[in-house]
Amino acid sequence: MSETMTGAQMVVEALKDQGVDTIFGYPGGAVLPIYDALFQQNAIRHVLVRHEQGAVHAAEGYARSTGRAGVVLVTSGPGATNAVTGLTDAMLDSIPLVCITGQVPTHLIGSDAFQECDTVGITRHCTKHNYLVRQVEDLPRILHEAFYVAQHGRPGPVVIDIPKDVQFALGAYAGPANIEHKTYKPAFKGDLARIDEALSWIAAAKRPIFYTGGGVINSGPEAAALLRELVNMTGAPITSTLMGLGAYPASSPQWLGMLGMHGTYEANNAMHDCDLMIAIGARFDDRITGRIDAFSPGSRKIHIDIDPSSINKIVKVDLGIVGDCTQVLRDMVARWKERKLSCDPAALEKWWREIDHWRARKSLAYRPSNEVIKPQHAIQRLYELTRARDTYISTEVGQHQMWAAQHYHFEEPNRWMTSGGLGTMGYGLPAAIGAQMAHPDSLVIDIAGEASILMNIQELSTAVQFRLPVKIFILNNQYMGMVRQWQELLHGGRYSQSYSEALPDFVKLAEAYGCHGIRCADPASLDAAILEMIDTPKPVLLDCIVDREENCLPMIPSGKAHNEMILPDNETDLATAVDAAGKILV
Amino acid sequence: MMNAPAAPLSPYSSAPVASKIEVHTLSVLVDNEPGVLARVVGLFSGRGYNIESLTVAEVAHAEHLSRITIVTSGTPEMIEQIVHQLERLIPIHRVTDLTLRGGSIERELAMIKVAGRGEDRVEAMRLAEAFRARVVDATIESFVFELTGNAGKIDQFVDLMRPIGLVEVSRTGIAAMTRGPDAI
Ligand SMILES: Cc1cc2nc3c(=O)[nH]c(=O)nc-3n(C[C@H](O)[C@H](O)[C@H](O)COP(=O)(O)OP(=O)(O)OC[C@H]3O[C@@H](n4cnc5c(N)ncnc54)[C@H](O)[C@@H]3O)c2cc1C
Ligand SMILES: Cc1ncc(C[n+]2csc(CCOP(=O)(O)OP(=O)(O)O)c2C)c(N)n1
Ligand SMILES: [Mg+2]
Numbered sequence: 223m224s225e226t227m228t229g230a231q232m233v234v235e236a237l238k239d240q241g242v243d244t245i246f247g248y249p250g251g252a253v254l255p256i257y258d259a260l261f262q263q264n265a266i267r268h269v270l271v272r273h274e275q276g277a278v279h280a281a282e283g284y285a286r287s288t289g290r291a292g293v294v295l296v297t298s299g300p301g302a303t304n305a306v307t308g309l310t311d312a313m314l315d316s317i318p319l320v321c322i323t324g325q326v327p328t329h330l331i332g333s334d335a336f337q338e339c340d341t342v343g344i345t346r347h348c349t350k351h352n353y354l355v356r357q358v359e360d361l362p363r364i365l366h367e368a369f370y371v372a373q374h375g376r377p378g379p380v381v382i383d384i385p386k387d388v389q390f391a392l393g394a395y396a397g398p399a400n401i402e403h404k405t406y407k408p409a410f411k412g413d414l415a416r417i418d419e420a421l422s423w424i425a426a427a428k429r430p431i432f433y434t435g436g437g438v439i440n441s442g443p444e445a446a447a448l449l450r451e452l453v454n455m456t457g458a459p460i461t462s463t464l465m466g467l468g469a470y471p472a473s474s475p476q477w478l479g480m481l482g483m484h485g486t487y488e489a490n491n492a493m494h495d496c497d498l499m500i501a502i503g504a505r506f507d508d509r510i511t512g513r514i515d516a517f518s519p520g521s522r523k524i525h526i527d528i529d530p531s532s533i534n535k536i537v538k539v540d541l542g543i544v545g546d547c548t549q550v551l552r553d554m555v556a557r558w559k560e561r562k563l564s565c566d567p568a569a570l571e572k573w574w575r576e577i578d579h580w581r582a583r584k585s586l587a588y589r590p591s592n593e594v595i596k597p598q599h600a601i602q603r604l605y606e607l608t609r610a611r612d613t614y615i616s617t618e619v620g621q622h623q624m625w626a627a628q629h630y631h632f633e634e635p636n637r638w639m640t641s642g643g644l645g646t647m648g649y650g651l652p653a654a655i656g657a658q659m660a661h662p663d664s665l666v667i668d669i670a671g672e673a674s675i676l677m678n679i680q681e682l683s684t685a686v687q688f689r690l691p692v693k694i695f696i697l698n699n700q701y702m703g704m705v706r707q708w709q710e711l712l713h714g715g716r717y718s719q720s721y722s723e724a725l726p727d728f729v730k731l732a733e734a735y736g737c738h739g740i741r742c743a744d745p746a747s748l749d750a751a752i753l754e755m756i757d758t759p760k761p762v763l764l765d766c767i768v769d770r771e772e773n774c775l776p777m778i779p780s781g782k783a784h785n786e787m788i789l790p791d792n793e794t795d796l797a798t799a800v801d802a803a804g805k806i807l808v
Numbered sequence: 809m810m811n812a813p814a815a816p817l818s819p820y821s822s823a824p825v826a827s828k829i830e831v832h833t834l835s836v837l838v839d840n841e842p843g844v845l846a847r848v849v850g851l852f853s854g855r856g857y858n859i860e861s862l863t864v865a866e867v868a869h870a871e872h873l874s875r876i877t878i879v880t881s882g883t884p885e886m887i888e889q890i891v892h893q894l895e896r897l898i899p900i901h902r903v904t905d906l907t908l909r910g911g912s913i914e915r916e917l918a919m920i921k922v923a924g925r926g927e928d929r930v931e932a933m934r935l936a937e938a939f940r941a942r943v944v945d946a947t948i949e950s951f952v953f954e955l956t957g958n959a960g961k962i963d964q965f966v967d968l969m970r971p972i973g974l975v976e977v978s979r980t981g982i983a984a985m986t987r988g989p990d991a992i
């Protein structure tokens with residue numbers, strides 16, 4: 223059945239038909255017709271942010287915590303350009319988004335009209351796909367197609383640029399009937415022969431390790447459940463990337479913690495010394511591999527990924543399986559059982575003894591203090607005091623982000639929202655707002671740094687307006703700590719511009735926005751401060767003053783291999799750890 | 809004292825193991841919609857791949873299909889990546905590495921303007937005949953030749969015209985197709 227309506231009404235209809243209940247946006251001249259259509263309905267809630275970057279990160283937080291596409295609505299020109307950082311962030315972290323941008327009327331496109339920018343040109347490289355809608359007849363199809371593309375295959379952001387005259391034009395609306403896309407046909411099911419081959423390799427391995435990533439989270443909770451089943455049946459160790467945390471429970475003894483630059487000693491050594499690596503939904507990022515030529519030199523590698531371009535992109539693998547994690551893992555679990563496979567228990571026992579030896583180094587240890595709050599301790603207390611609750615964690619970018627990844631432990635997928643690929647300071651607060659919109663009764667905490675939080679601090683206003691009781695837990699070290707650490711490591715301790723000068727009084731700032739503000743500098747009152755934060759039923763900012771010069775360890779210095787980590791007990795090596803070649807790496 | 813700048817080594821993704829550089833011809837079937845060429849070209853510039861030749865034209869009007877032929881160079885691993893990255897573009901139907909398929913036919917058309925009088929004119933005509941170039945424009949002091957062939961043949965002809973009085977060259981870039989009954 224088709225119904226005649228304006229382009230603006232089609233946007234609202236399509237959102238409803240796609241099951242969208244919440245959108246994040248900011249109005250302006252080129253989207254006024256859509257805002258008018260939104261005004262006249264009640265099915266979709268609109269969250270008014272305070273900066274378009276915040277809208278996109280909020281939509282990311284919504285998407286990551288629900289598994290559904292996040293939706294953004296912004297105006298032309300500056301509205302669109304402000305959204306670019308968020309779109310790029312979603313692109314790198316494979317987050318499904320649909321971002322609708324207003325555009326000047328079609329007859330003015332290309333004339334440098336007021337608030338005109340080449341949105342499809344600008345966003346071509348930071349979206350999975352984008353559309354400029356030239357006529358209202360195309361609009362319904364494009365709207366539904368955008369949701370399909372954003373959420374199928376490897377997820378990503380999609381932009382729909384709609385000129386104002388198209389929003390006013392009348393046309394026939396059609397619902398999402400035919401979801402098959404003409405050209406875009408991602409593979410979902412993995413090749414069974416390859417899956418069987420992979421299982422035989424796993425059963426024959428002496429030192430296997432699972433290396434899993436964000437793709438397992440992207441694939442949905444069933445993928446995480448199947449992953450647990452498979453890993454538990456094999457008895458093999460498992461490590462995850464920053465983006466993959468929560469797919470496998472951190473409390474399991476088979477879990478080695480995060481791997482990579484700030485991963486644990488046991489995870490990185492096990493990756494280095496394994497004889498079989500099973501990579502699932504992970505993309506061999508440079509934070510993981512370190513020096514490519516020294517990356518896990520003695521192993522055969524299996525790689526399961528939905529995007530054929532991820533396979534063999536950085537590391538040459540021995541067996542690639544293209545498919546969706548859920549489908550491939552389902553086949554793996556079924557075939558493992560059917561074939562009654564098992565790993566060699568004697569070999570695994572020997573492997574675990576080696577791993578326990580690495581574990582005994584306690585690479586996440588730090589020197590405790592009664593005088594000053596150690597940032598690691600702050601995260602540990604936050605974890606202990608919130609673990610029994612229904613909690614979602616987001617972060618900003620820097621040392622605090624890594625400490626959160628190391629010391630906050632996740633048992634479930636979709637509970638952890640962080641900017642991994644782009645590393646966008648200012649991500650955490652809006653992402654927390656998005657997650658809180660999706661989970662109004664849950665505890666949502668942004669673990670922040672004092673520098674990062676200032677990048678999107680204006681979103682406190684959004685939290686207050688929409689009564690979102692998000693918590694902002696600032697590890698305030700008065701430094702751009704991650705930058706300071708690199709300057710210590712690589713630039714002779716010359717702390718060029720990395721000191722957080724002229725910081726606001728965060729407690730007063732919170733109060734000015736209508737939030738509750740708390741400051742804590744004493745380890746003895748940390749628990750009470752955290753509990754006050756949790757128990758205050760409104761947005762709360764806790765300014766936790768921590769040790770200023772703590773370094774985030776362990777660390778694989780740039781240009782080094784997995785088995786050349788700096789550990790907390792040899793931290794004195796910091797200044798000499800990196801050679802000239804390593805200095806140019808980021 | 810300033811630190812000496814570090815030597816410009818290749819960052820993290822390791823100094824690529826110097827594997828052999830190959831030239832491959834890719835055939836890309838796309839939906840002929842606005843911006844599709846920009847997506848393809850932008851992919852190459854954005855990811856630092858080479859384009860040695862590129863041609864594009866609609867090949868099926870009713871179906872809105874265009875065929876892009878790209879000649880690119882890189883290590884075998886890079887070329888595999890290029891194919892997969894092209895496949896990620898939403899309006900793309902199919903990417904075929906014709907070089908991997910082997911034995912494809914490649915042709916290019918060139919127009920070559922040559923000016924001169926007397927003996928040079930005669931020499932130009934003689935060479936054109938040997939290369940089966942057609943004269944598509946002539947004045948008393950110039951010719952425009954049309955030449956079809958593989959890129960090497962055109963290069964060779966252009967080189968021969970240079971001392972005789974080459975004015976300018978316009979080339980279409982390479983169009984390519986597999987041999988035998990099957991489509992790509
Ligand atoms: C300051 C800082 C430090 C960092 N340090 C570390 C570190 O120490 N350790 C670390 O791990 N990271 C670290 N990161 C993050 C790092 O930069 C990368 O973002 C991260 O490692 C990538 O995770 P991933 O490999 O899981 O890939 P993702 O970016 O999550 O990509 C997912 C992969 O899965 C595939 N995929 C998607 N959906 C599916 C599906 N349904 N089925 C199958 N496959 C699918 C995709 O094609 C892709 O290949 C750091 C980031 C910052 C900002
Ligand atoms: C938008 C943006 N600009 C710059 C950077 C580079 N950068 C990475 S971490 C960091 C410092 C973050 O400081 P803070 O938020 O205080 O966190 P800390 O490291 O101290 O925990 C900077 C500047 C970035 N990641 N994002
Ligand atoms: Mg800081």
